[in-house]
Amino acid sequence: GAVVSQHPSRVICKSGTSVKIECRSLDFQATTMFWYRQFPKQSLMLMATSNEGSKATYEQGVEKDKFLINHASLTLSTLTVTSAHPEDSSFYICSARGGKGRTYEQYFGPGTRLTVT
């Protein structure tokens, strides 16, 4: 099946610093990648959609200058949380679409748990 990886799996950073999270499709080319945020005991909230080589489309209420998304290749998208604050602490999950077979399906990465102190 299609495999999506995320790095790092966990990160702790100090308030005011920036953190970069990588999302990679390992065995397929992802035409579209999605970034989600999930707070404890809540469902996934879509933050943005990124297509390779173009600017990301952000959901309403998500600050594009705070959450920088780069989708430089068909296998890599990055999310940078700039000037992180404790309220940004969350579980960040990416997904990728474009695998062979079921092209409608999104394949999820294992997630990155961010803790801002």
Place this chain on the structure above:
Amino acid sequence: GQNIDQPTEMTATEGAIVQINCTYQTSGFNGLFWYQQHAGEAPTFLSYNVLDGLEEKGRFSSFLSRSKGYSYLLLKELQMKDSASYLCAVTRAAGNKLTFGGGTRVLVKP
């Protein structure tokens, strides 16, 4: 806008059957997904319904009624490992974004 509702929690006994309902109000509805998510892990794909009817896949079945804006996920012969959150998500015709419901936490007891 979109509105997706599913129960918050359900409890069932090992070996039993549980049905998780999901109702939605979505303009331009395209299809409905069910995902399973264990705590601290990413969601894993269970099913995708576009047409009305029941799709069976082993112990899991999913049903869709487009006219009623209703779906359910049926889990049979429950096992302890089925304790997880089950997420209903819809896609709209205009794109492939997934909009998730709040998720249903299922607790399987011995």
